[in-house]
Amino acid sequence: MTYPKSNPTMKHDLQCSQNLPAESKSLLAEMGMSSLSDLFRILEECNVSAPTPICSVYAYADAPDHPAPLSRSLTICGVADSAISLVRKIMSDDALPDGLCKSTIAVQLADKSHFSLLEPRHQKNSTIFARFMKRLRKENSVGVISKDKYNRFGLLVPMTKEGRDETLVDSEDCAAFLYTSTLEDVREAFSGARHQEVMAVEQSGGESLWQPPAGEVIGGEETLWRPPTTEDEAATSTAGDSWQPPGSDTNPWNTCETGAATTEIWGPDSDQHTSGTKRGLDEVCDEKDGSIQDTNFHVDTGAAAADAFYSGLTRNLDTRADSRLYHMRAFNGWVKATQISELNPRVAINGAVQPMRPLRVLDLACGKGGDLTKWSLHQRGMSNYCGIDVARGSLKDAAIRIREMRNRNKLQMTKTTLICADLGADVPGRKKASTHRNMQKLLSWSLQEESEFESNPPEFKMVRGGGIEAETFDVVSIQFAIHYMMSTNRRARRFFHTVSELLDVGGNLICTTIDARVVVGHLLNLGLDYHFDRDDEIDIRAVVQAGAGACRITFEPEIVRRIVKSHSSNSDEDLFGLQYTFTLVEGSDHKAGVGDAVNLPEWLTPIPVLEALGKEAGLELEYAENFHEFYENRNEEPSARNALYNMRVLNRNGTITEEEWSICRLYAAIRFRKVRESTINLDEEEETNHDDSEEEEEVKIDPIEEKKKLPMAMMKAKKAAGDEKWKGFSSEQKKRLTQIELKKLLNL
Structure with a gap:
């Protein structure tokens, strides 16, 4: 994907929970998250009181609007290693958790062809953003946007382009992908034993988990409702x-x-x-x-x-x-x-x-x-x-x-x-x-x-x-x-x-x-x-x-x-x-x-x-x-x-x-x-199968109480019938007699 060609729909302030490290320092070393547990912990603990402004960015028509539009302020609380399983899963653009939205944010073009046409304030704004994207791409990392009042967080992912000249600002440096989701959806996707498996893969440096293959363009059309037919x-x-x-x-x-x-x-x-x-x-x-x-x-x-x-x-x-x-x-x-x-x-x-x-x-x-x-x-x-x-x-x-x-x-x-x-x-x-x-x-x-x-x-x-x-x-x-x-x-x-x-x-x-x-x-x-x-x-x-x-x-x-x-x-x-x-x-x-x-x-x-x-x-x-x-x-x-x-x-x-x-x-x-x-x-129909003297037959027995009382009920049923007669009963007869004693014990 390239720099967006449509008109933006909203302006946002991109800011950081702390001062961005100098370009001579590593983002990952200073404010990085190297594991899934670090990512969740920082998202939960991040409490921004006085964020540092970075630049202004623009959102487009693909920005999430549910349960509400994106916040006016997008605050970066850290950067995450792209090798983290969750980041890999999201960046694969497939098999994502429910509710995850992919959109685009950008600044005005500051590449060689357009830089001189911008006002000085836009030149400065766009250059800051482009340099930040270059740093993220160089360190193979993504920016983490802190959660908003709807519990949504975001991942700011640089666009990539083969053979780019890293000494110059490219058009793709002036835009980025923004993935937003709720912590709830992500936690459910990476919970339990599967989460432990993911963590083990990360710690061992193993290959990423299998993702479903991409679908195919069918019949030369990219529309959902027209699979090939006769x-x-x-x-x-x-x-x-x-x-x-x-x-x-x-x-x-x-x-x-x-x-x-x-x-x-x-x-x-x-x-x-x-x-x-x-x-x-x-x-x-x-x-x-x-x-x-x-x-x-x-x-x-x-x-x-x-x-x-x-x-x-x-x-x-x-x-x-x-x-x-x-x-x-x-x-x-x-x-x-x-x-x-x-x-x-x-x-x-x-x-x-x-x-x-x-x-x-x-x-x-x-x-x-x-x-x-x-x-x-x-x-x-x-x-x-x-x-x-x-x-x-x-x-x-x-x-x-x-x-x-x-x-x-x-x-x-x-x-x-x-x-x-x-x-x-x-x-x-x-x-x-x-x-x-x-x-x-x-x-x-x-x-x-x-x-x-x-x-x-x-x-x-x-x-x-x-x-x-x-x-x-x-x-x-x-x-x-x-x-x-x-x-x-x-x-x-x-x-x-x-x-x-x-x-x-x-x-x-x-x-x-x-x-x-x-x-x-x-x-x-x-x-x-x-x-x-x-x-x-x-x-x-x-x-x-x-x-x-x-x-x-x-x-x-x-x-x-x-x-x-x-x-x-x-x-x-x-x-x-x-x-x-x-x-x-x-x-x-x-x-x-x-x-x-x-x-x-x-x-x-x-x-x-x-x-x-x-x-x-x-x-x-x-x-x-x-x-x-x-x-x-x-x-x-x-x-x-x-x-x-x-x-x-x-x-x-x-x-x-x-x-x-x-x-x-x-x-x-x-x-x-x-x-x-x-x-x-x-x-x-109900009366045909209903006996007033046994009305509570329609009351189901609490399984927890039944488990507790079942051995005693079976003992009482066996004692009431006698050992010899009990031995001659079928399994169905034993069950029926045990159920009768069970209901007596449970006062049903």
């Missing part, structure tokens, strides 16, 4: 991907063309990679030891599998940077962030429309709290955040994240709650049926119940209603998880009814999920003859692939038969329980955290089915857009387009790879608005 594909790339109003198409799948993904048929003997990047369950939660409580905590087997998988999944900003799908994941994050930023609901309570106020957010499938920053940056702010997930290990990580955000004044709200629940079976904040006397007890954690400086592991307790009794919300979000609700009609209806009960009229439900229209379109284009007379004629697994095999969606023969049947008959019951195995492979090094990002059973979510369920629950479908279409509808909006760069969606060629883009097309973004109360009635 003429036929280009003509229909978005047609058929959007939701159609009722009556426009009786096909429940509303399939579209095959697109960029490929399909493949696997025979019964084919290998399928199923290993994931997981910690042992005993490392995830203190209460887990592989005993009864882990297998019985969630009634639904899909929820139990998700609990085990996601609780043990190693995922952070550093491992994500090593992913082969880095930019695809960043694009998915952009879709979520854009959905969130567009929300501005006006809710009505008891028929009265409420004034605009900070949002009350219910974040379903919240995981480790990765979307918290997106919510906290919303223009309306947040007054209440409740995160719900099936994975106990992920919730503990989320609680720690929330603590850290509060301590850094990044999370300011009146109420923050985390709940472990399966929304296809559990009901937080409400009774399961109108005839029930009590609400269900759920494992819950509240930030407000902790001391401000709590450092012990987060303590989750069994709380009636999960701690959100009688609360309602402006927004409900479920990202990449609503498909877990579609295994049965009952689970799906329970989910939509619960969401409707917790959402005020006028509020929004937003979600992202696999686009069943696209997936079934691929499936029906496998070339198989579906005009069969007997069900057993389809006896092979079918696999839809995208991203050169990085994404695989596997259907067993029975499900293939059901999809074809439902496609022709439109039977309601045939549209539920359409299970597939979704595998997303981010890399091959599972120990390093870049193995299978997902490898779980999921269920197709036909858009017309979601629309019908939403209508019964009082929710009106506002849009259902394929990710490609979602992008096309927003790429001209300045804020959304800027976010593509700020969130590191685009690689250095201004695009993402064709493989990643083809995977993106497998997803859809959906938004509902609540227009009335739910008409779904689940009382009869």
